[in-house]
Amino acid sequence: MTAVGNISHVPVMTAEVLQHLRPERGGVFVDCTVGLGGHARALLEAGATRVIGLDRDRDALAHARDTLAPWGDRVELVHADYRAIVDVLDSRRIAGIDGALADLGVSSLQFDAPGRGFSFQRDEPLDMRMDRATGETAADLVARSTERELADAIFQYGEERFSRRIARALVAARREAPVDTTGRLAAIVRRAIPRRGPMRPMRIDPATRTFQALRIWVNRELEGLDRFLEAAARRLRAGARLVVITFHSLEDRIVKHTLRALEHGDEALVKVLTKKPLVPGEDEVQRNPRARSAKLRAAERLG
Numbered sequence: 001m002t003a004v005g006n007i008s009h010v011p012v013m014t015a016e017v018l019q020h021l022r023p024e025r026g027g028v029f030v031d032c033t034v035g036l037g038g039h040a041r042a043l044l045e046a047g048a049t050r051v052i053g054l055d056r057d058r059d060a061l062a063h064a065r066d067t068l069a070p071w072g073d074r075v076e077l078v079h080a081d082y083r084a085i086v087d088v089l090d091s092r093r094i095a096g097i098d099g100a101l102a103d104l105g106v107s108s109l110q111f112d113a114p115g116r117g118f119s120f121q122r123d124e125p126l127d128m129r130m131d132r133a134t135g136e137t138a139a140d141l142v143a144r145s146t147e148r149e150l151a152d153a154i155f156q157y158g159e160e161r162f163s164r165r166i167a168r169a170l171v172a173a174r175r176e177a178p179v180d181t182t183g184r185l186a187a188i189v190r191r192a193i194p195r196r197g198p199m200r201p202m203r204i205d206p207a208t209r210t211f212q213a214l215r216i217w218v219n220r221e222l223e224g225l226d227r228f229l230e231a232a233a234r235r236l237r238a239g240a241r242l243v244v245i246t247f248h249s250l251e252d253r254i255v256k257h258t259l260r261a262l263e264h265g266d267e268a269l270v271k272v273l274t275k276k277p278l279v280p281g282e283d284e285v286q287r288n289p290r291a292r293s294a295k296l297r298a299a300e301r302l303g
């Protein structure tokens with residue numbers, strides 16, 4: 001476990017990650033989403049010779065730096081989007097790697113630390129950018145998008161059936177005052193969604209899907225995921241593996257289809273090792289509720 005102030009991050013499905021990546025054989029591993037460094041540490045402890053950790057969030061890299069300090073120059077942390085993996089490796093003259101990991105989505109640091117705007121548990125500025133140095137915030141998107149664009153994004157990225165109502169409510173609300181805090185956004189969404197039958201408690205907070213949608217939209221989380229997976233797979237040495245962990249179905253679908261296409265394309269680049277995604281065991285979910293929706297897929301580079 002990595003402790004960050006009062007935030008602790010337990011990496012998800014670590015045993016399965018190690019089992020597939022087999023770092024005990026040594027070699028260069030790329031952790032494409034190093035986050036707080038939990039998985040990277042496990043790779044190093046298990047025998048990886050060198051880990052290159054990428055993250056687009058500078059706060060995460062600062063924490064990973066602390067966590068991974070004991071491994072000195074066996075670790076290199078890079079502020080980069082994983083979609084730039086080819087440039088990162090080329091600039092270090094690394095042609096082939098011995099394994100790659102992508103643990104997609106938001107870290108507990110981003111979600112739980114105050115001031116990032118990812119969560120409706122706290123009222124704070126509606127930011128949601130993983131990389132705070134660039135791009136529009138969620139508040140910017142809500143302010144400048146058309147009702148149609150808002151509805152489409154909330155439907156597509158949040159799989160929210162009340163997307164049109166929510167978009168209409170957002171457009172009406174922003175005429176009165178900017179929708180620039182998590183609290184105001186959550187309140188507008190909750191009001192816009194019809195209550196289910198009397199006495200029927202909702203399973204999740206009605207704002208959850210809209211928050212997910214905006215986060216994915218702000219960070220363009222699905223764009224180029226397929227190209228990244230192919231680029232990572234092409235850099236693996238023969239027999240080396242790529243492991244991907246996702247936390248929602250939109251992302252898992254892209255990973256599943258991309259790995260399948262790489263397996264069955266003209267080139268047959270990889271063999272998929274997980275016909276069905278692996279999910280965490282009950283014990284892990286009990287210990288770490290964040291693991292609940294995780295799905296792990298792995299592929300091995302063919303020779």
Ligand SMILES: C[S@@+](CC[C@H](N)C(=O)[O-])C[C@H]1O[C@@H](n2cnc3c(N)ncnc32)[C@H](O)[C@@H]1O
Nearest residue numbers: 011033035036037038039055056057081082103
């Ligand atoms: C679930 S966390 C990873 C946690 C990490 N495995 C650990 O053990 O601490 C996901 C991380 O991916 C990063 N991330 C998300 N999209 C990214 C992208 N396109 N490029 C680089 N990093 C990204 C986030 O900033 C976040 O820190």
